[in-house]
Amino acid sequence: MKKALLVVWLITLTLTLTMALTAPRTAAQGGTVLLTAAGATFPYPIYSKWFDVYHNAHSNIQINYQSIGSGGGIRQLQAGTVDFGASDGPMTDEQLAQSKFKILHFPTVLGAVVPTYNIAGVTADLNFTQKALAGIYLGTITKWNDPEIAKTNPGVSLPGTDIVVVHRSDGSGTSYIWTDFLAKVSDDWKNKVGKAATSVNWPVGLGGKGNEGVTGLVKQTPNAIGYIELIYAVQNKIPYGNVQNAAGKFVKADLAGVTAAAAADAKNIPDDFRVSITNAPGPKVYPISSFTWLLIPAQIQDAAKRDAIKDFLKWMLTDGQKFNEGLSYAQLPKEVIARETKAISLIQ
């Protein structure tokens, strides 16, 4: 009897599995447009908010976003497994040339990266020159009382201890923005470490995984310095330092300063929006900030999907931007929104 039951059970299991695996995928029903997207993790909180609010207003359009990382987003878009991608760094010329179809960049929000540190007895916000940050991360400035740091922080008693440098261990858009800034302000960095990248061969320091990993290491280790996203610092009330901008002023990062950076550079933004805005000119500009992008194919065969994506982009540039500050993302400047709105017509 037991054996018979086992046989029945096995047959049922096999049949169910076969049916489950061979059943045709149910197609989108009743005019529902299902869009899939994948990519950057940095803008994930705002994207999921947007896609949710947008779906509530347009119940027939649903967007599924997988925050698998910028690299993964680009690869999946190129392979055609998602309808659109997202990335914290613009695609390189090489990557665009490798793609079988044309890909458009649309900036969505702005983010910034700030230096955070843990020095015994120092509670003031430190002023970091561009040279100081590059020197610390290159390993040429090794003590906290180095003249390059001390000269811009009068009245702060800096110890003569070794600086412990902390960077991200995982590939990330945060590292991309940070190294983009360092490569722009230091020729040594550009020659030794190279251009902006999500992971680089760090000359010195320890790696922490994620913003939380870097913050944890900096908090635990005396005399450490690290870099984290502005959003993360604000939400977790982590103190951070001021950074010297291209105009020579020391600026403490805030959302207005980040938008100012993008506005200051608006005229220089190329038509494909692939631009780095680190170290932008202007006295109020916070210099370590960047766009994050949606990557949209220029040609979309499925008319329903095409209309849905275009409509979403329009909504994102108008109503969508209102959600940014609640989640600590900086809004796009007006000039950029106007140009992007025009660019939507390029999607065909």
Added chain:
Amino acid sequence: MSAAATTIAHEVPPQAGPRAFLHRLRQGDQIAHLVTLTFAAVILLLTSMLVYELWINSHLSRTQFGWAFFWTKVWDPNFDNFGAAPFIYGTLVTSAVALVVAVPLGLASAIFLSELAPRNVSDVISFLIDLLAAVPSVIYGLLGIFIVVPLMRTTLGPLLIATVGNVPYVGVLFRGPNYGVGFLTAGIVLAIMVVPFIISVSREVLLTVPREQREAAMALGATRWESTWQVVVPWARTGIMGSVFLALARALGETMAVTMVIGNAAAIKASLLSPGDTIASTIANQFTEATGDLYLSSLIELGLVLFLITFILNGLARILIVATERGGGRPA
């Protein structure tokens, strides 16, 4: 099965063909054979698929770097120059530290639990140890961050530098800046993770040693410790070594807990206190954001290298076990 069906089956003389097959099917033998064969084949298929995928997808990196991939010390995504040496080194060093710490600890605990402790105490403790073996590795990572790292930075690290650091030859292992994170910390966290495996398996093996062996040793005048150390443990050494290799396998492939405490720097340093990185940790850290075909391919080749290391060490383990069996102890 109804009684009628059984009767019919017995009345009709056994024939070749479908009916006989059905008969055997009813007996269950055929099913058991098919099912187990299928599952065994699936395991084999999975392993070969895994190697095949790793091999194919690492093609770009293999042709670009060749054998030099094994000893190149640079990992530079920005200039497309990749070498596995720092990660191979980190993987082997952390696993070695883990075993050096965990084997004596685990073996001693297992001997106590199986030979010396009262049976009910032993059972309770063993249950708790089995529970420890099931704790997710990220929890051990947190334990590392909140307890081992601060301890290493403030107490253990400075102590090691001040004492062992001055001993000739061995001293190089404990010098230089002490951040709290690094090879030694990762090794200790790994040791904490694998100790339950060693204790649990070794205890089971020690308990299977026949009572007569102990009695015979004592009859010859051996003390309890002599009987344990010279008779019981040698008898069980194949099983004990099996537990050590199980622990090694876990240590080699551990990702999350290691990433959290090793410092993640692609560097080869003699000092156990310096930060490093392992193969598994690097793949987990960099895979999602890896852009560029060569970069991705190199990460996949790292996976292949880890597979190779595991394969070689497992092979060595087999050889060692065969060699010790020949050398006496348990009768073959």
